[in-house]
Amino acid sequence: MKKRTKVVSVMLLSVVLLLAFVKPETDRSFEIIKNLDIFITAFKEVNSYYVDEINPTQLMKTGLDAMLSSLDPYTDYIPEDAIEDYRTITTGEYGGIGALVDKKNGVSTIVLPYEGYPAYRAGLIAGDQILEINGFDISDKSSSEISHLLKGQSKSELTLLVRRYGKDKPFKVTLEREKITINNVPYYGMVTSDIGYIKLTDFTTGAGQEVRKAVVSLKDEGAKKIILDLRGNPGGLLNEAVNVSNVFVDKGLEVVTTKGKIKKDIRIYKTLNTPTDTEIPLAVLTSRGSASASEIVSGVMQDYDRGVLVGQKTYGKGLVQQTRPLAYNSQLKVTTSKYYIPSGRCIQAIDYGHRNEDGSVGKIPDSLKAEFKTSKGRPVYDGGGVDPDITVEVRQYAPITYELMGNELIFDYATRYRFEHESIVSPKAFRVSDQEYDEFVSWLQSKNYDYTTQVEKDIDKLTASAKKEKYYNDIAAQIENLKKATLHNKGQDLQTFKDEIKALMEQEICGRYYLQDGIVESTFSRDLDIRKAIEVLEDANLYEEILRMN
Secondary structure, eight states: OHHHHHHHHHHHHHHHHHHHTSOOOSHHHHHHHHHHHHHHHHHHHHHHHOSSOOOHHHHHHHHHHHHHHTTOTTOEEEOGGGHHHHHHHHHOEEEEOSEEEEEETTEEEEEEEOTTSHHHHTTOOTTOEEEEETTEEOTTOOHHHHHHHHOOSTTOEEEEEEEOTTOSSOEEEEEEOEEEEOOSOOEEEESSSSEEEEEOOOBSTTHHHHHHHHHHHHHHTTOSEEEEEOTTOOOBOHHHHHHHHHTTSOTTOEEEEEEESSGGGOEEEEOOSOOSOSSSOEEEEEOTTOOTHHHHHHHHHHHTTOSEEEESOOOOOOEEEEEEEOGGGOEEEEEEEEEEOTTSOOOOOSOTTOOOTTSOOOOOOGGGOOEEEOTTOOEEEOSSSOOOSEEOOOOOOOHHHHHHHHTTHHHHHHHHHHHHOSOOOOTTTOOOOHHHHHHHHHHHTTSOOOOOOHHHHHHHHHHHHHHHTTOHHHHHHHHHHHHHHHOOOHHHHHHHTHHHHHHHHHHHHHHHHHHHHHHHHTTTTTOHHHHHHHHHHHOHHHHHHHHHOO
């Protein structure tokens, strides 16, 4: 302890002495030096005298995290042991088994194996439960700990003990890790005879090339119109936002301008390549989870009147981050500038510290928004995300549906269904029949689950308020009658919300047979955003009217 304290003290003293020779030319310089001195001194005193043993590394990380959290949500300290995870986020590559693994009912479970990778080749399927990794029981490990155990150097072996539905005993599977590349475009295909669909989920290296390839392939299949799905895409590399935009707009056009504290660092990003198709009608799907690079692409399509935006207002992240190297292989991801799309607007939410519970920006007062114009003169606004040209209301699931998903009952039933049915028809054609749904309802009777509706919650609040304010005795009879009238009934709710429950069952079941493609294709006929996009693209007059509306 004394040796460590002495080393820390010497290091901190060296920093103080170094700072002492920095001439404080301004009051700001002096304030920086003074506060660094205070911080270093406080750190040394806590390390020396705090009643319990402390971990200097963890204490410093806590201090750095607290300091950076006062700035914006995207400026982060990345310690050396987290660099690999950060690299995975930015490159889409890691060494592993190639499967989405998560806790289901407290057990580490294969949720989705990626086609062609080790888990898939080894025969692992969705629903398989991992009990041990290399002989070690993982029942008490967190999801992040299990993820680290599954990842590792390419060509390194690991052995899993797996329990599968329908098998009497767990069995061992030995596989070899390899370099896993997560596709930015996990799916593209035809939604109608002449409308192609591209799902873009990330903006890691190669996103532009993947979208370009998808467009070319879909046109070869007969696509005359394109739907680009950016819903839930959190963004990524700025240059890939430029590359994706370049697929649909001409070479040499401005895509985004970044402006930071240092005026000379203003940078203008333009498209550099020959576009793939600047004429094909385009519908871009956006949601509250479409952020950063997704907002650049959707905003560029809107500003150049290149396509129609369908869905919900985007997240509202118009900030650019850079990583700066720190000592001992750690890094700082710091917000350095805001970005502005071609119309001149910045889509950064005015107050990024406060959002609705669902993550959306909420309504920005008109007085706080500035108006800009698209290339054809359509009015567009800044202040918090990109507004779609056609708004589609977000589907709100019933409480029973959330409960069935939250308790993994739909997931578990799909596992059972896969065991009992060798094959199904194509995802686009597959439907859960009324008889199969009745079997699901019967299966649920042995399951323990319950839920509270919003009306029931409101009545409970009313009861609590009435008791607090001494009115309960006066209205007790009315409250009890209201409870009886609104008390939920599982059996009734399972029939009332049958359609939305069946849709989720179909999605989960199709994923068991057709993996990621099955999950996507099973939603085509029920997805309200996709249906609206198809409606717009099939009506040429409506499409053109939207793009020239002002």
